[in-house]
Amino acid sequence: MSIAEIKKDAEQRMKKSIEALKSELTRLRTGRASAGLLDHVEVEYYGSPTPLSQVASISVADARSLLVTPWEKPLIPKIDKAIRDAGLGLNPVAGSDNVRVPLPALSEERRKEMVKIVRQEGEGARVAIRNIRRDAIAQVKDLLKQKSISEDEERRAEEEFQKLTDRFVDEVDGVVEAKESDLMEV
Helix, strand or coil, rough: HHHHHHHHHHHHHCCCHHHHHHHHCCCCCCCCCCCCHHHHCCECCCEEEEHHHHCCEEEEEEEEEEEEEEEEHHHHCCCHHHHHHHCCCCCCCCCCCCCCEEECCCCHHHHHHHHHHHHHHHHHHHHHHHHHHHHHHHHHHHHHHCCCHHHHHHHHHHHHHHHHHHHHHHHHHHHHHHHHHHHHHC
């Protein structure tokens, strides 16, 4: 394995860490309605748990509510129960052919709790990125031990990995700041 391959692998893994952070943060509710809020809700469908998006269409009715329209009407009570049991603090209203999910306004205290969660998620992503850097540097040191590369090449590679890490940590900071400002917006 060459330094270039190690760097490419590390960069791909760091990008995946950023994507994982973004997907985690979409689960956190801001003041606006987002269909992504219900991404992790599963409904009992013919005896097996199925993602809500596979048994119904989820749309944003207005800024403060979502509309879930199931493909099959008998699913309405099951969807209602699944959303209530998902631990999102939502109280859906079942209608005759859809389920409306009103989003209550966030209290100042709840917003601050969510900002703490966002910061924890951001720190987790930073740690993951630094671990990827550590692994990459360990692989380069192995190449040095095998005499495949020189000490100068090893030093340059370490500097490149540090720059790569700094770039991705800055990206994590940007994602976290954007979500924080989104949460604190009233």
